[in-house]
Amino acid sequence: MTVASPPTDPPSPVAPTRWATDLFLGRMTDGPVADDPDLATLVGLLDDEHVRTILAATSAEPLSAATLSDRCGVSTSAIYRRVDRLVDAGLIDERTRPRSDGHHDTVYVATLERFELVVADGEVDWTIDRTNRDVADELTRLWGKF
């Protein structure tokens, strides 16, 4: 049995069309991510109830560690341990959110959308699809940077 790394798509000539479609549908595209986590890391992470709760909750809206702590019912330090590993694996994104008092909160957004495992022809193959960034979040970020 061989464990193949995720296949990299060849450069597609229809990329600009895809970009235009994404823009029209209110999405923004990410560039290709260089290094995906290996399968053992990925499966190890997903074999945790709180990790799955974190991924699900942050796929709906950006959330802080304190909010995630409430949602999962575990301490913030337990949340930080998990989000650090998720950020390292590139499954969630870390962002800062300015507050009116001059400080800022760190919030997390899920980037994992689909994880697919294919067993065929004597090989185990797997791919990760990441979400496109939300256009409303990008607008908020840009407006703050103006």
Next chain:
Amino acid sequence: MVALGAAVDALAGAAATGSALVGLYIGYQAYRGLRRNDEPAMRYLAAGMIILFGVTYLLAVVGQGLIAFHVVSIDLQGVFRLLVRLLQLAGLGLIAYSLHLAAGSRVPGG
């Protein structure tokens, strides 16, 4: 030349509708940004965009309709124009305020 004039009027109307729709789309995304990120600056950006593009467009269309169907006198055309300009000013004022709010809430170097 009547046909050409009508075509130009129709195109101008379509372009006005188009900019109202795109402006409202940006306003809608700003509103989503407010809901998703609790960013107060986005409230004023959304309100400003909706007033600047949505409310003024609606007022202009309603005003033109009322005048065209002789519901109100043509003398009031100037009043409608003034109201549209005032609303544009208010919308831009809200966007400028939002810009300052966004700049003010940023952590220097953070």
